[in-house]
Amino acid sequence: MPAKTDHEARRRDVSAAVWRVVAEGGFGALTLRSVAGDLGASTGLVTHYFGSKQELLRHALELAEERTRALIPDLTDLRAALAAVLPTTPEATEISRVWVSSWDVALADPELHELERARYRRWRTRLRPLVIKAQAEGDLPPGDPSDLSTALAAFTHGLVVQALFDPTTYTPKRQLRLLDLHLSSLRHTSD
The missing domain is CATH 1.10.10.60 (Homeodomain-like)
Structure with a gap:
């Protein structure tokens, strides 16, 4: 048997x-x-x-x-949520490499394209309450929280790509510094 x-x-x-x-x-x-x-x-x-x-x-x-969700802390802090997706650790770098490599396949395949579109929509939706909280605390300027969520997601993903292609220039420390600089510049636009 x-x-x-x-x-x-x-x-x-x-x-x-x-x-x-x-x-x-x-x-x-x-x-x-x-x-x-x-x-x-x-x-x-x-x-x-x-x-x-x-x-x-x-x-x-x-x-x-699944692996990305495991990296992202309980979403109560905007900076922590954005920092969690940056390739600042070996695990986060591996996950980022996988995501970036998936784009070509997802752009070419209608079903996978829709899955990725929905995933990015979920990410922006998860960021939105954090943006609203940051706006209420004066850490972000007033305005449409959906637009700010989109802009922050785009900034962070752009930084991911830069770091993957040039990790020597975009060290983990520098990535976090650039994120803080970006958030600070947004905060000062509301002054």
Whole structure:
């Protein structure tokens, strides 16, 4: 009689291999074969859990979102929330590399495009109450909190890209200093 397989444990193993492949080579490297190779298994094993490359891509995006959520503290402080997405630690850098590598795939695929659009909308929505709180405390200028949330998300993501391409210039310390400078400049526009 064949040994019973713990399907949940095996799925976690496959999921971990998906993450390793995208973390190492980006979404361009993500194939059923590359995941199987990472596992030292057949592509048949991978297709048992992910029937197509599309499912594999969708799962990789879900993993990236889970890992991102784990990095972001309880969203009560705007500066802490924005700082959490910057590549200031090895883990945050890995997650940022995965996200940036996903953009090409998401821009080309309507389903993944919509998933990413919804993800960015959720991020701005999560920032909005923090912006409103900062406005009430005089730390941000008055104005449309949705616009400020969008501007802060854009600034932070732009800083992520700069840091990924030039980590020597955009060290973790400098990234945080630039974030503080940006927030301070916004605060002073309300004076």
